[in-house]
Amino acid sequence: xKMLFENFRKFLNEAGDPDxxxxxxxxxxxxxxxxxxxxxKDMIVAAGCNHDKIGHRMSAGRPWIKYKFDESSGVWAYxxxxxxxxxxxxxxxxxxxxxxxxxxxxxxxxxxxYQLKLGV
Numbered sequence: 001x002k003m004l005f006e007n008f009r010k011f012l013n014e015a016g017d018p019d020x021x022x023x024x025x026x027x028x029x030x031x032x033x034x035x036x037x038x039x040x041k042d043m044i045v046a047a048g049c050n051h052d053k054i055g056h057r058m059s060a061g062r063p064w065i066k067y068k069f070d071e072s073s074g075v076w077a078y079x080x081x082x083x084x085x086x087x088x089x090x091x092x093x094x095x096x097x098x099x100x101x102x103x104x105x106x107x108x109x110x111x112x113x114y115q116l117k118l119g120v
Contacts, residue, residue: 044107048062049110049111051066064092065080067079076103081093082095
């Protein structure tokens with residue numbers, strides 16, 4: 001019986017207070033990152049560009065913006081994939097963002113429509 005209570009006490013110490021909402025809530029950094037990601041998606045769509053999770057609303061001939069969070073520097077990095085050839089998806093021009101460049105500036109720089117190079 002003594003071992004049972006000792007094991008239960010260890011379990012309570014490891015689990016923390018079950019009534020404390022902070023035990024199960026996500027970290028503030030994760031919440032802030034998710035909110036920033038939603039804002040980034042909205043800005044990309046507002047500029048008329050595409051992103052990975054846009055689904056069926058893709059705009060033809062518009063840049064595809066990929067974004068990722070750089071854990072080492074703590075900033076977002078963007079890459080515009082500009083379509084060149086419909087036949088070869090690997091033949092897209094890749095334009096990376098400059099270090100410290102804001103998303104709005106990056107979208108202005110790469111956001112124009114592009115003429116596809118058709119093999120006709």
